[in-house]
Amino acid sequence: MNLALSTKNLSKSYPLKKKEADSLRGLFTSFIKKPKGLFVKDPGFWALKDLNLQIQKNEIIGLMGENGSGKSTLLKLLSKITYPTSGQINLFGKVASLLEVRAGFHPELSGKENIYLAGTILGMRKEKITEQYENILIFSELEKFIHLPVKKYSSGMFVKLGFSVIAHLDADILLIDEILSVADEAFCQKCLEKIKELSSQKTILLVSHNPKTIEKLCTRMIVLKQGRLIYDGSIQEGLDSCLQIFSGSL
Amino acid sequence: MNQTTITKNTRFTLKELYSYRDLLFIFSNRHLKLRYRQTFLGIVWVLLQPLLLSSIFSLVFGKFASLPSNNAPYTLFALSAFIPWSFFFQTVHRASTTFTQERELIAKVYFPRILLPLSIACAVTVDFLVGTLLFLGLCLFYQYSLTLSILCLLLLFFPLFLFSCAMSIFFSSLNIFFRDISLIVPFFLQVGMYLCPIAYSVNLVPDAYLFYYHLNPLVGIIEAFRFSFLGLSTFPTYSFIYSCICSILLFLLSYLFFLKTERKFVDYL
Numbered sequence A: 001m002n003l004a005l006s007t008k009n010l011s012k013s014y015p016l017k018k019k020e021a022d023s024l025r026g027l028f029t030s031f032i033k034k035p036k037g038l039f040v041k042d043p044g045f046w047a048l049k050d051l052n053l054q055i056q057k058n059e060i061i062g063l064m065g066e067n068g069s070g071k072s073t074l075l076k077l078l079s080k081i082t083y084p085t086s087g088q089i090n091l092f093g094k095v096a097s098l099l100e101v102r103a104g105f106h107p108e109l110s111g112k113e114n115i116y117l118a119g120t121i122l123g124m125r126k127e128k129i130t131e132q133y134e135n136i137l138i139f140s141e142l143e144k145f146i147h148l149p150v151k152k153y154s155s156g157m158f159v160k161l162g163f164s165v166i167a168h169l170d171a172d173i174l175l176i177d178e179i180l181s182v183a184d185e186a187f188c189q190k191c192l193e194k195i196k197e198l199s200s201q202k203t204i205l206l207v208s209h210n211p212k213t214i215e216k217l218c219t220r221m222i223v224l225k226q227g228r229l230i231y232d233g234s235i236q237e238g239l240d241s242c243l244q245i246f247s248g249s250l
Numbered sequence B: 001m002n003q004t005t006i007t008k009n010t011r012f013t014l015k016e017l018y019s020y021r022d023l024l025f026i027f028s029n030r031h032l033k034l035r036y037r038q039t040f041l042g043i044v045w046v047l048l049q050p051l052l053l054s055s056i057f058s059l060v061f062g063k064f065a066s067l068p069s070n071n072a073p074y075t076l077f078a079l080s081a082f083i084p085w086s087f088f089f090q091t092v093h094r095a096s097t098t099f100t101q102e103r104e105l106i107a108k109v110y111f112p113r114i115l116l117p118l119s120i121a122c123a124v125t126v127d128f129l130v131g132t133l134l135f136l137g138l139c140l141f142y143q144y145s146l147t148l149s150i151l152c153l154l155l156l157f158f159p160l161f162l163f164s165c166a167m168s169i170f171f172s173s174l175n176i177f178f179r180d181i182s183l184i185v186p187f188f189l190q191v192g193m194y195l196c197p198i199a200y201s202v203n204l205v206p207d208a209y210l211f212y213y214h215l216n217p218l219v220g221i222i223e224a225f226r227f228s229f230l231g232l233s234t235f236p237t238y239s240f241i242y243s244c245i246c247s248i249l250l251f252l253l254s255y256l257f258f259l260k261t262e263r264k265f266v267d268y269l
Helices: A024-033 A033-039 A070-080 A112-121 A128-140 A157-168 A183-197 A210-218 A235-249 B016-019 B021-038 B044-064 B074-095 B103-108 B115-142 B148-177 B181-194 B206-213 B217-230 B238-261
Strands: A003-015 A047-056 A060-064 A084-090 A096-097 A173-176 A203-207 A220-225 A228-234 B002-008
Touching: A003 A070, A024 A210, A033 A210, A047 A070, A047 A203, A060 A070, A060 A210, A060 A235, A070 A096, A070 A173, A070 A203, A096 B181, A112 A128, A112 A157, A112 B021, A128 A157, A128 A173, A128 A220, A157 A173, A157 A210, A173 A183, A173 A228, A183 A203, A203 A210, A210 A235, A220 A235, A228 A235, A235 B016, B016 B021, B021 B115, B044 B074, B074 B115, B074 B148, B074 B217, B115 B217, B148 B217, B148 B238, B217 B238
Parallel strands: A060 A203, A060 A220, A096 A173, A173 A203
Antiparallel strands: A003 A047, A003 A084, A084 B002, A220 A228
8 A cells, every 4th residue: 555645534614604703793793683693503515525535656636626616625625724624634745735826925025035935834944945946946937036026926927936846845745726727838838747757756636627638647537526526537537427527517 | 654644623733833943933034024124214113113112201201290210211211111011012913913914825825823923923022132232222321230130131031922922822813703803902902001010110009909900910021121121129029920820821721722713714714
């Protein structure tokens, strides 16, 4: 067994009703109006329900699903940003995630400072980041702009920086949300090649809406729908059945 | 290979916190940089603020009202209490909104969230040191002779730091669930300044009120700071011990409160 991560009955629910008591005044008035209302359980929205997954080392998983199918929730749970409502996750190694274009960057700091910030957030020591700094810089193609505060960066530049950082830092499991599409074609290709190269040491979970990317790159495919796993297996079969599912709903 | 298990009861451990020590440094550094780099006055402001306030105290309370000042120049007398108070004020004021301000970071990447309020306290420590240097400079100016009791500062800083962190952690966590906290905290801080012996001496408090007055844990801490800075003859032993016990207890309580609420942060932000 060479497991990279596994989940067991993983579920996450979000409150559906707008919380009235998000201010002290709200708490007070809702208590006056309907004292019992405070204790009524919100049925909630199950963004993810009873997910069981086993992912081996060195796999490149393509994660597909419509909007709101629970892909991002799954990535957020795996990267410990939010906690499961029930069930459990086992991680064998360090996780790094690239969930949104501007995720984890501080706008006032320069590109260089943000590389150090991102690395330390992953729990790396400063010397190890310095070792990788040159590689990150070359890969990102941002040498000219690295001393500018990142608030001046374009979305494409953010993706370049973000991807370069997580590709070069010592995480064992990479979670990449659908953001590569923001970068231009050439850089996107470069990233996909890098992902392929990285998979010899790492495990990668990649969200994509592009069947071509998944076909070219991934070794296995997972499809979510309304918070449940509806497909887990080979790419070809998955794409065939998936196209049916999607065309049915479109 | 190290294995981590996440369930709904997972919390960060102290060991994990230690492995993130570099991040505490980076966050504190960031606060300092943004503070000193962006504002035009920068470091001058950090000096000017306590200087102006203690001069005004000296004018209003020392000259106009002729209040006693333990035989020290009133500016020094006021400054000796304003420096620790300012540490508390700055830390709690800035920390109380830190989680809502760093929403982007919290919602998108994982790190022990408690580092955010702690890093503010660390950054404000630099202001505290600058204030202390200012005090020493003014001592030369007024030719006020210091005593060895100034070395107590090193020791006194711990309860001040602990108490400030306790309040910061508590209010910053609470602010996630009740956004009005960010309006209430500045008001209480303002009131708090009058309830602490900063502009006046604790000797002015009538005996009948003295017990209630000392319930405020900051009173003991600030009195001890004044003793240390000005080299007064009597150390406020009892009220200082009370403040230390309060600081430790409140820190533990607010830490527990933080652990209990931390897991819901992102869902409420």
